[in-house]
Amino acid sequence: MARRGKKPKGRPINGWVILDKPKGMGSTDCVGKLKWLYFAQKCGHAGTLDPLASGMLPIAFGDATKTVPYVMDGRKTYRFTVRWGIQTSTDDTEGEAIETSDARPSRDAIRDLLADYTGEIEQVPPAFSAIKIGGERAYDLARSGETVEIESRVVTVHRLDLVEAPDADTAVFEAECGKGTYVRAIARDLGRDLGCFGHVTDLRRTAVGAFEEADMIPLDELLDVADENREELTEEAIESGAKARIMDFGPLDEYLIEPEAALSDLYEVMLSDDQAARVLSGNSVLLKGRDAPAFCEEAFATGHGRLIALGAVEQGSFHPKRVFGGRG
Incomplete structure (x- = not known):
């Protein structure tokens, strides 16, 4: 007698939720949280965002997961803050200082250099990155104490603007770039070329592919909606052996964007x-x-x-x- 296939667990929902990822939470953790929240059969994300970064993390459910490559290949927009005077081992605030300088760049010096960082440029990804070297992630090798050598590669930066320079030590930029571009590497290289060193202290992604900043939903908002629409099991239901949570998913499903939204190009x-x-x-x-x-x-x-x-x-x-x- 043929065995029946195991029925998938969860709801067969399709669409995108454009999450505003909070700082300190990994992309994989966000996917797991939303899969649980929506009780979804299938879920994935379009483009990893570092735990220290915040902002747009497009999360796909069901059929929308088949359109993930079109989102990942799209342009991405970042707003980031650079702290001058210190280069770190990770090119952000997690690492140790490896170079320091008392020099500070002027606004004009920064603006004059930005043209060199637009168009097709060569970039060496940070040692602490997800790049694979001999089958191992670069950040795993770096954390184990190995010297990581990553070859430069060509990436595309469509736009790089100086938004503000609130003081001599910091500058805020906005970059619109193609797949595979590391903003931390831009900050590192800018600091070197300006003769003052630098690292990223704040990073926020505001757009990915067809999705814009207005599409983002904070995780706390989704959690609040779920709490408002979750019902407690009655004593009678518990006594009858009921274990599943009772949930009205309608209000959560209103945040879903149709799968084809990723294919606007x-x-x-x-x-x-x-x-x-x-x-x-x-x-x-x-x-x-x-x-x-x-x-x-x-x-x-x-x-x-x-x-x-x-x-x-x-x-x-x-x-x-x-x-x-x-x-x-």
Whole structure:
């Protein structure tokens, strides 16, 4: 007799919650917290944020996890504060001071240097980073006392602005950059080039891909909503053996953003009900209308009021490559 597959635990919800991650909490811990909070079957995040950093951590549920790569490849915006005069082993406040200087840069000297840090630049990631060296994370090797040598690589900084310089010791910047850029490395290299050294004392991510600062929800707000909509088990229910918490998830689910919000840079194919049925079965469909493209390397299809598939347009037809089956 064939064994039945184990039923997934949790709710099959689909969508994004754009978390405003608090300082001191790891990205993996945030995912675990929201998975528990939403009692979700599947959950993941789009781009790790250091525990010392705050700000945007897009968290995907269900079918939205299939769109994570499109968010991770998008531009990211950071606001960060640099403390001049000290370079640390971690390029932030966690490490020990390894270089010091009494020199302090002027606002003009800082602004004159920013052009060298925009466009495609070469950057050596911090020794305390998640870069893998011989299968090991760089920060694990560094913490064990090994000398970590990481090769430079080309990254893209679309914009780097000096926001303010509140005093001689500190400066606040905003950077818009591509995948793989380390803001801590920008601060370190700026300090070296200015002849005064420097490290990041505060870091906040304000945008990732299609998601903006206004989309962020503080963790405390989600916890408060959950507490307001959680009911205590009655004595009768406890006596009957009930163990599951009773919860009205409706107010929490209102914070979910549709999965296709991550795909705003792609061409959208809007399907009729008949076309949606064909695509859900893995079949291609001919696109009609004078504005329909003949070719498009990446596109997404919507129908039945939801995201249906990722695919490509070839010779006027949409060809599904990844079908989204969940309804949430």
